[in-house]
Amino acid sequence: MHASWMRHIGSATGDTSCEALSLRVREITKNEDRMTLSSIDPQSDAAPLAEDLYRHYRELERTIRVNEQSTRTTYRSPVNFIESMQMPRHRWFPYKEGFSPSFVKEFLSASVKIEDGLILDPFSGSGTTPLVAGELRLRGLGFDVSPLTSFVAKTKAVVMSAAELRSLRDVIFDFDKSPLRSRAPEPNNATVQRYFETEVLEALLRSKAFFQEIDCPKINALFKLAFLSAIEPFSTHRKAGNGVKKKTRYSWPVSDADCMSAVKRFMIQKLEMFAADIEHTPEFIPPEFRQESCLGDALSAEVEDVSAVLTSPPYANCFDYSKIYMSELWLGDFFKSKTDQQAFRQASVRSHVHATWADRYNEFGIPIVDDVIRRHIEQQDLWSPRIGSMLSGYFADLGNLLDNLRGRVRSGGRLGFVVGNSFYGGVAVATDLLLADLGRQSGYEVDEVRVYRGVIPSSQQYQKLGNNRKYMRESMVVLRRP
């Protein structure tokens, strides 16, 4: 039954965040299939650990309000890429992990009464929360370790004078007429090069050489964003799960006689859309974006008097953004060597297993994760032996952030963390309940865990979860600073 649901969700929504989430789930499933598929044998050492875990969840549910707005496996989710792609500025770059702007607006409108203070997103991705804050005439600030998303978010916040807009249109005209004789060097990554047909890569690199010569930083950035948004449509591969997959049917996104004209035309359409959005969107307060980690000492002293936080950390699902956005990161020169990629992974929240992290923030972790979930998982033959330590690290990182934020959020300020729960070794990792409890331990009040939808990993193990299936869901943990 669930497999057909999953197909239904996919076909109903197309290339949406919903699909992104179902892909995340399917990826987990794929990983599950690679472990020994005996469900938890009631006689095994693992069974008491799983029982302890579910007992713990039930105890948490006695004191944490779980508000089930919907538990159906619906495409209605705070993470809704389709909506963003229809809205001015938000539509400039397809970031599947992005929030839907209307969700952000609803949360902020209900949370922030006085029009001052700061709206913070410590994992701002493509910048939806700070951008919507700006649209509501609030000051927005976003942090993200990814050089790609930081660039995307900063560029989406651009403000241009009428003269600058005229220059942008002049440069678009020049681009259209240019024979594009120069060519930028190939990216220093053979895998990325293989994701493009030779003539397509050639056309992309010639377009890149054109905008690299543009002196005006704003126009340069808009061209670069148009270039970045052409990468996946022109690639022979598409984003899928924790990486990319070869497209079954490949064709250029715009039909044209030659590849160079097709790339040019695609970029020009984007650039004209950017110009129209800049010209017509109502005034807003441009938010600030920093390419920095939100963990540890990185949140600087100026981050204070925060009136609301709305964020979505990477889910604890082993997905590695440096792989998923590999083509954009390398072709956009955000990564020039493997060292850049390693630095990005090291700075990220511990939500995947592609890095070996030194112990950090252990004091902020959760005992039930370290002593029960991790022990249970380490008794299973999972596809990676690092998943247990990843989960310990994930909650320690988020605990560090919550501790760090406490003194910076106003009394009465609300914090919303959108999270997806995960499933490993036959047990549900209820990130929402665990994070709510972590918030409480860090001195916040828990308003509620608001459940938006159920998610289904298609695995026999999942079928055997029985009543505990309800823990497979996407929700928002709402905290309040007393």
Ligand SMILES: C[S@@+](CC[C@H](N)C(=O)[O-])C[C@H]1O[C@@H](n2cnc3c(N)ncnc32)[C@H](O)[C@@H]1O
């Ligand atoms: C689910 S996405 C957020 C999407 C965002 N809500 C939007 O609307 O686009 C999570 C983001 O967290 C970022 N991230 C991971 N570790 C981080 C860290 N230590 N500090 C700041 N950002 C981090 C990732 O690069 C990713 O862009």
